[in-house]
Amino acid sequence: MRVILAHDRIREINQDTRALLSLAELFPGSKIVTLLYDNRYLSPELEKHLIETSFLHKFPGKIKFSYHLTPIYIQAIKKLCLSDFDLLISNSRGFAKGISVPDSVLHVCYLHQPLPLAWQSLDWHFPRNEVGGLRFRFIQRLSGRLRQWDLESAKRVDVFIADCEATARAIKRLYNRPSKVIYPPVDTDYFTPGSDSKGDYFMIVGPINRNRRLDITIEAFREIKEKLVVAGEGVDFYRLINSSSSNVSFTGYVNDDKLRRLYRDCKALIVTSNNSFSMASMEAAACGKPSISLNNELIDSVDGERLNSKSVNFIINDMGIHSADCSVSALKEAVKIFNRLSFNPEELRRISREYSKQEFVRRMQDFGAEVYSLFKREGKRNVERLLFD
Structure with missing residues (x-):
């Protein structure tokens, strides 16, 4: 054939x-x-x-x-x-x-x-x-x-x-x-957990284009003051660099080796694009790391504990924190909630193997x-x- x-x-x-x-x-x-x-x-x-x-x-x-x-x-x-x-x-x-x-x-x-x-x-x-x-x-x-x-x-x-x-x-x-x-x-043989480090930064990965709504994350982290690493390149790369605060760093192009290290050493992945399936979330999970997913098209079918905090509805499950609200205030609140929780790397990896x-x-x-x-x-x-x- x-x-x-x-x-x-x-x-x-x-x-x-x-x-x-x-x-x-x-x-x-x-x-x-x-x-x-x-x-x-x-x-x-x-x-x-x-x-x-x-x-x-x-x-x-x-x-x-x-x-x-x-x-x-x-x-x-x-x-x-x-x-x-x-x-x-x-x-x-x-x-x-x-x-x-x-x-x-x-x-x-x-x-x-x-x-x-x-x-x-x-x-x-x-x-x-x-x-x-x-x-x-x-x-x-x-x-x-x-x-x-x-x-x-x-x-x-x-x-x-x-x-x-x-x-x-x-x-x-x-x-x-x-x-x-x-x-x-998802290449679960390649994307695997590293050390037991809980990480000291949040991260974004993927093309840096407007439809991924990265402005929201950049603006939220201007107020959150946590470290944020943005991995990838795209038409919005330099505009976002110029509008970001000092706690946000940009890697530009990354190969798979660098991407795996970033997953392993982060606290969590942040997803604000409107893609209905997030490959990055599953790769992070294969490395034992959870995600904060906003603007999730699948939110109605996501199972987990439901939480309303400051008028924002969240769902918390083994993969991380989810909300249909993609806004600066929602992301700030999601990070606060995340920092009070813990996630099981073995369960995250088990879920990733289904994909x-x-x-x-x-x-x-x-x-x-x-x-x-x-x-x-x-x-x-x-x-x-x-x-x-």
């Missing part, structure tokens, strides 16, 4: 990239197609594969300005020419799923999130009071075009796999399509075999109906 793996952009460490790495190991002879990539994030495993890029990869400053190239992504996807393959697996937050394939090819999309700029609040990405009225109106029109394209491109997918229940609900709500839930892979890389590979293999068998026997038009009816 000839397989192509399609990925939006290889330019940061996140659950999308972790999933691509595991898929590449699962299909060792596959070709990888992506809009662009950053050499720093090409692991030895990915370098074993033939990697084909779009014309955007030739742009000077493609990594620094990749966020600003969004309006061109649709055209870049259309110009990708693929041939001589049987199965396309798009590992995507929206763009890679738009690749067209012939009727003889099965297209399975592992979706981590419907296209954010099409469906999320634009103020999360481009605050109206900062970008100006004229530019904001242009962004609104662009978002409308992306929304229309996203709905059309979803029709090119034969079978959806969602990275969590919240993504599955979004696939049903936006595209009226069923999906299979398979959680992203291990081995579990991901097993579930992908089992579901993939079922899907491809139906495709060969019944044809692509009947696969989804037979899988989910």
Whole structure:
């Protein structure tokens, strides 16, 4: 079976990239197609594969300005020419799923999130009071075009796999399509506890972009006076450095070795993005460290002790502290509550193993075999109906 793996952009460490790495190991002879990539994030495993890029990869400053190239992504996807393959697996937050394939090819999309700029609040990405009225109106029109394209491109997918229940609900709500839930892979063999240190800092990890709402954490820690380490890079990197207080430090790009050390030595991870599944939280848990998660889309399904403190509702469980309230006051209160609690590293690690890389590979293999068998026997038009009816 000839397989192509399609990925939006290889330019940061996140659950999308972790999933691509595991898929590449699962299909060792596959070709990888992506809009662009950053050499720093090409692991030895990915370098074993033939990697084909779009014309955007030739742009000077493609990594620094990749966020600003969004309006061109649709055209870049259309110009990708693929041939001589049987199965396309798009590992995507929206763009890679738009690749067209012939009727003889099965297209399975592992979706981590419907296209954010099409469906999320634009103020999360481009605050109206900062970008100006004229530019904001242009962004609104662009978002409308992306929304229309996203709905059309979803029709090119034969079978959806969602990275969590919240993504599955979004696939049903936006595209009226069923999906299979398979959680992203956490490398619990690599991310392991270190010493018994309780840590002396909180941390954030991931791309430093506006939609992750890092301003809230920076502002809260201006008043909290605890140490905060921000690991990662992105379009908001220098703006946040200039607005942060002296107790906040920025690492820039970190490799996995440095990331593991940061997890092991922190007090807790802070998550304020609206992603429904947090790979970083699970990696921290594998290292025995809890999380403070605000703006959690899954808050209604989170089990644990419920606590109301200063008009903010929190849920406390073995993974950490959770709240749907993503505000400076909520984070300040969450840190106060956290400092009065203790968490069991062994239980955190046990939970993380439920999302291990081995579990991901097993579930992908089992579901993939079922899907491809139906495709060969019944044809692509009947696969989804037979899988989910």
